[in-house]
Amino acid sequence: MAKIAKIEVKEQNPLNSLQGFFKTLLEQEEISAILVPQHLPMKDVVMPTLVTDPEKLNGTDPLAPVFPMNAAKVVSRLTGKPLGGSVAVVLRPCEIRAFIELVKLKQGRMEEVVLVGIDCLGAYTNVDYRRFVGDDGAEATLRFCQNVLAGKSTAVEDFDLSPACKACEYPVPENADVLIGLVGVDINQQMLVKANTPQGEALLEKLKLPEAKEPDGRKKAIDSLVAQRVEYRDKMFAETTEATSNIEKLTSYLANCVNCFNCRVACPVCYCKECVFVTDVFDHEPTQYLRWAKRKGIIKMPTDTVFFHITRLAHMSTACIGCGQCSNACPNNIPVMQLFRTVSSHTQKAFEYEPGRSVEDDPPLSIFREGEFLELTGGKE
């Protein structure tokens, strides 16, 4: 049975109370640093910050409806080699899931991190958030949270969650060491703190927070949120499948792609240091382009656009955790996340794989067994 405590909320300001909680966390002897999103002092943007001074947590805001990057990438950077101290990393569920994938791919280690996950209410796109935030970031966050948790919509004025967040069926970070619960909780009174692992339990013990129990409505609130997300997701799958069902349609779906590869750079699980698309493997001779053009009379330049996307799908779709950073990074508004999530749902199913679930599940393309998929070779080994 998981241990549950609460963070008391004063003056209807959950953000202040969270900041206090992080401060206590950082004061613990075994925690050397905390990685947490913050409004930067020089400009009101929210970015992951690595903090060692408890006095430097005043701009902390993990509830802001934005995440400019999937922070699993920075956690991977921090844990690739021994760090020399434990860091508490405050992440969204999709960031934890991406980090779990990276750990399995040997791009990070669990040893020196404590995963602190917060129920995710979703985020706006980077572009929308900048228009939404105004000049008081904390106030904007509270406005957003109050709206969502009062059961009103996630939309404020004409802004609404990004499609990735609307389609995300993992709002609760069940695989965090310490989970901070908001859904189905009156966050003007309290936030739940739940230890899901022995490591989380030991830490929670030390924080001496008042005990609590899960509010009756929480499970129901989570179920209904997930149901709503799944409905949106399935509609998105159906529409995207239809929009890309042959190569002509896929080409038109990707027609304004300029091969900038921002989507790949932003993707937390696309981890290759040297992506084949930036090597000279496909750096064709000039005469080759002419030959291609002559064969068909016309080719689109740059070439290899559809090739890039299908290859990326082949290489990483089994690990796609649906964070939407690919779409967020695209300068040409191509619905990249929709395509990747839709196709991933099939490739993941083919190997009965759920990315981000557990470090115990082997990535499908890293293991192989005798006696499997015999139908591919006419039923024979």
Next chain:
Amino acid sequence: MEDYQPTIIAFVCNWCTYTAADLAGTSRLSYPPNVRLIRVMCTGMVDPKYVIKALLEGADAVLISGCHIGDCHYMNGNLKARRRVKLLKELLPRFGFDEQRVKLTWIGASDGIQFAETITEMVPELKALGPNEVRNQMVL
């Protein structure tokens, strides 16, 4: 479409299917000339991107053929190839490529006859399927 001749790109393992193809030739077994062989050291080195590239450039089918399970010279390259083919067969049909355009076989070094038969069977199947639609499109 009477004179449509499908093109098959075949990634064949040096230690088995390539030798089988050679044997088919030296034994004067006849099989259709629609196949272009690419010799690889093991099917385990055939990255999905080569299969995707071949199909996007207009190949009508890609054949990957290696050693029988247990016979791979690199222990398990063929097992890896099998997972990748599974993945491709899941992925490519979503964009309209018929699942038959990717094929995996195990053909040992002494199986010249089986190699000739495999190609002989593939050609009419591919003819029935018709040309790969990317041939006439400006995609790459």
